[in-house]
Amino acid sequence: MKQYLLAVQLDESKPEPEEEFEAMLTRTGQVTEDMKSAGVWVFVGGLEPSHASTVVRPGDGTVTVTDGPFTETKEQLGGFWVIRCDDLDQALAWAGKCALACGQSIEVRPFGEIPQR
Amino acid sequence: MDLDSVYRAEYGPCVATLTRLLGDIGLAEEAVQDAFAVAVTKWADALPPNPGGWIVTTARNRAIDRLRRESTRDARHAQALLLNQPDEPEEVGPVRDDQLRLIFTCCHPALSPLAQTALTLRLLGGLEVPEIARAYLVPEATVAQRIVRAKKKIRDAGIPYRVPGESDLPDRLPPVLTVLYLVFNEGYTSTSGELVRTDLCLEAVRLARALAGLMPDEPEVLGLLALLLLTEARRPARVGPSGELVVLADQDRSRWNRELIAEGHDLVRRCLRRGQPGPYQLQAAINAVHTDGPATDWTQVLALYDQLLRHSPTPVVALNRAVAVAEVHGPAAALAAVDELDLPGYHLLPATRADLFTRLGRTAEAVAAYDEAISLVGNDTERAFLQARRARLGGT
Numbered sequence: 001m002k003q004y005l006l007a008v009q010l011d012e013s014k015p016e017p018e019e020e021f022e023a024m025l026t027r028t029g030q031v032t033e034d035m036k037s038a039g040v041w042v043f044v045g046g047l048e049p050s051h052a053s054t055v056v057r058p059g060d061g062t063v064t065v066t067d068g069p070f071t072e073t074k075e076q077l078g079g080f081w082v083i084r085c086d087d088l089d090q091a092l093a094w095a096g097k098c099a100l101a102c103g104q105s106i107e108v109r110p111f112g113e114i115p116q117r
Numbered sequence: 118m119d120l121d122s123v124y125r126a127e128y129g130p131c132v133a134t135l136t137r138l139l140g141d142i143g144l145a146e147e148a149v150q151d152a153f154a155v156a157v158t159k160w161a162d163a164l165p166p167n168p169g170g171w172i173v174t175t176a177r178n179r180a181i182d183r184l185r186r187e188s189t190r191d192a193r194h195a196q197a198l199l200l201n202q203p204d205e206p207e208e209v210g211p212v213r214d215d216q217l218r219l220i221f222t223c224c225h226p227a228l229s230p231l232a233q234t235a236l237t238l239r240l241l242g243g244l245e246v247p248e249i250a251r252a253y254l255v256p257e258a259t260v261a262q263r264i265v266r267a268k269k270k271i272r273d274a275g276i277p278y279r280v281p282g283e284s285d286l287p288d289r290l291p292p293v294l295t296v297l298y299l300v301f302n303e304g305y306t307s308t309s310g311e312l313v314r315t316d317l318c319l320e321a322v323r324l325a326r327a328l329a330g331l332m333p334d335e336p337e338v339l340g341l342l343a344l345l346l347l348t349e350a351r352r353p354a355r356v357g358p359s360g361e362l363v364v365l366a367d368q369d370r371s372r373w374n375r376e377l378i379a380e381g382h383d384l385v386r387r388c389l390r391r392g393q394p395g396p397y398q399l400q401a402a403i404n405a406v407h408t409d410g411p412a413t414d415w416t417q418v419l420a421l422y423d424q425l426l427r428h429s430p431t432p433v434v435a436l437n438r439a440v441a442v443a444e445v446h447g448p449a450a451a452l453a454a455v456d457e458l459d460l461p462g463y464h465l466l467p468a469t470r471a472d473l474f475t476r477l478g479r480t481a482e483a484v485a486a487y488d489e490a491i492s493l494v495g496n497d498t499e500r501a502f503l504q505a506r507r508a509r510l511g512g513t
Contacts, residue, residue, distance in 0.1 A: 002275045087277040088227060089285070110274050 001084050003042060003111040004091040008104050010078025012049060027101035035083060035094065046079035078104060082111075120160060124153060127169045128243030130211030133219040135176050136278060137212075139195050142222075142240065142268050144180060151183070152176035170210040216241060217331045218278050220324070223267075224292040225276045232267035235260050237296050242320040252303050252317055254495075286335070294341050294397060297325050301345050305352070312356060312498035322349055329384075336388040340398030343384035347404035350377035362502040365407065378408045399425040415444035432458045436466060448476040464493035468503060480510050 016024065035041035050069040057064050069076055081098065085091045088108070095106040128149065135145035152175040156168075165171040177199060184196035223236040231253070238244040238252075246264070250257040270276065281289040304317025322345050329342040354372040357363045385405045388398050403421045407413050422438035435458055443451035452473045460466045471486035487507035494500045 085275075087275040088225075089277055089281070091275075092227070108274075112273075 001086060002091075003082055003084050004088075005107075005109045005111065006081040006083065006091070006095050006098055007107045007109065008078040008080060008098070008102055009075040009107055010104050011074055012076050012078075013074050024102055028098065031094075031097050031101045032081070034097070035081065040083040040085055040090070040094065041081070042084055043082040044080070047077060049078075050076040075105070078102075120153075120156065120164075123156075123164065123168045125243055127172055127211065128153075129219070129241035130169060130213070130216055131172045131176060132240050133215035134173050134211040135180070136219060136222075137215050138177060138199055139180060140198055140278070141191075141195060142271060144195060145176075146240070148176040148180040148183070151179040155179070167210055173209060173211055213327065213331060214280070216327055217280050220293055220328065221280050221289060222271060222276060222278050224289075224296050225271070226289070226292055227274060227276060228267050228270065229263070230292075230295075231255070232263045233292060234296050234299055235263050236267050237324075238300060238320070239264055241324060242300075244316075244320070248316075252307070252314060290335065290337065293328070294337060297321050297328070297341060297345075298397070300324075301348070305348060306499070307496055312360075312362060312496060313352060315352075318345075318349055318352065321345060336391045336393050337395040337397050339384050339388040340395060340401045343381045343388065343401035344397055344404060346377045346384070347381035347401060347408055350374040350381065350408065356498070360498065361505075362498050364502075365413070370411070373408065381405060381408070394424065394428075396425060396429045399428065413444075415441055419445050432460045433463070436460065436469060440469060443473060443476070448473040452477070462493060464490045464495075464499070464503075466490075467493065471503075471506070475506075475510065484510055 032041065032044050035044075053067075053069040055066050055068065055070050057066070079102075081094075083091060083094055085094070088110070091108050091110075095108045099106045131149045131152070132142070132145050135148050136142050139145050139148065149172060152172045155175055156172065160168075181196060181199055184192045184199070219240055220237065223240060224233045228236070234253070235249050238249050239246070246261050247257050250260045253260070298321075300317055301321035304314040304319075304321060306312065307314050322342075325338075325342040325345050329338050332338045350373050351365075351368065353374065354368040354370070355363055363369075381401065382405050385398070385401050389402065394402075399421055403418055403425070406417045406421065419438070419441040422434070422441050426434050426438055436455065439451045439454040439458075442454055452470065455466070455470055455473065458466060467486045467489040471483045471490060474480070474483035474486055484507060487503055487510070491500060491503050491507065494503060
């Protein structure tokens with residue numbers, strides 16, 4: 001079994017109206033429930049928008065703290081699921097459900113190591 | 118049969134089988150290469166009765182030896198896989214299903230199109246990196262890097278080594294068909310240098326045959342095979358005595374391969390009976406009309422292009438349809454259709470316009486269009502053809 005990160009690439013330049021946001025939460029919540037029943041769910045998290053980000057950079061023995069996300073791009077990490085699957089095809093099938101539920105692109109990325117049981 | 122042809126024929130199937138046994142494409146390739154290195158000395162006098170089986174067995178034993186010498190966790194895992202195979206009879210040959218699994222793995226949509234093609238040619242066709250680089254006009258280093266990266270991605274992202282289930286096939290089959298189609302096309306009209314690269318044509322036909330043998334119920338698979346066979350059948354007549362390009366209308370039909378045409382026609386009839394015409398079946402049907410009887414029935418061809426255009430409304434299909442329009446309704450009607458098309462950098466658009474202008478007696482415009490086509494064409498034989506046509510018009 002491998003673990004996959006399904007990362008929501010949120011287009012922050014197009015904020016959603018309130019009622020659509022509520023409907024999106026209902027749909028993504030349903031996908032999470034389906035993941036739990038299928039036994040693939042590990043973790044889920046929604047993030048505050050990138051204006052809430054702060055970056056800590058290493059300097060010469062000290063660190064500097066700056067406001068904002070690491071890179072200023074239109075798409076920012078909006079939230080993510082971590083799931084446990086047999087292979088990429090299974091992870092892609094779940095990512096498809098996530099993409100339709102939240103209306104955003106999903107980056108699917110495998111975790112590097114099989115965690116200790 | 119010599120060792121070289123055994124390598125060409127058996128490399129792909131053996132890598133496919135070893136990938137199943139080892140669960141890792143990289144290890145499988147190393148093992149098969151080891152086995153061929155042994156074969157060079159062992160087969161000096163005569164080939165074994167089942168060369169593929171010999172290579173698989175030898176590769177498997179070499180892989181076990183190699184894995185025993187290594188002590189990483191991955192190696193122990195792979196060794197366990199190999200040793201736990203149920204007892205197989207000695208010298209079992211490559212399994213055809215393994216090749217199908219490997220085709221679908223190489224053409225997984227999670228890999229870039231160039232990686233899909235390069236990996237298919239390398240792993241299934243046994244082509245070397247420089248050959249693939251030449252065919253696709255990309256530097257060798259790029260091809261090598263794409264192949265390495267694609268193999269790593271297959272392993273690290275967990276791309277499965279299997280034929281997708283029935284419900285996933287509609288999504289997963291098209292890239293497989295596209296790759297085989299592209300390989301054939303690159304062979305049939307190379308993007309640079311000589312007109313034809315016979316090895317690529319034959320490899321694409323071989324893989325399409327393997328796919329059709331394994332999936333005889335998929336009409337588009339049969340359609341693709343039929344299309345490749347009917348196109349391949351005309352290859353001997355496509356180049357004249359001094360290496361010049363001979364267009365369809367001027368070809369000596371007695372030089373066409375009758376056997377391939379009969380097989381292609383039979384396949385077209387078989388898949389059309391299913392009543393689910395897709396783009397490959399329609400293109401095969403068009404080529405069946407071209408190869409039926411002493412001359413092409415252009416009305417039928419145009420009707421098929423109309424159907425194809427509804428299916429795949431691309432400017433390239435529209436351009437090919439315009440050629441049929443010229444034959445049925447005349448060059449003026451065809452020119453009107455062509456003038457709506459936008460295909461930047463594609464030499465066949467100005468080449469077609471040049472031909473239509475010539476037929477309409479609009480010489481100056483024809484010359485200008487030939488000049489544009491000549492500036493865009495990459496293949497030497499096609500360039501010579503266009504230059505000859507332009508020269509016939511006179512002027513500068």
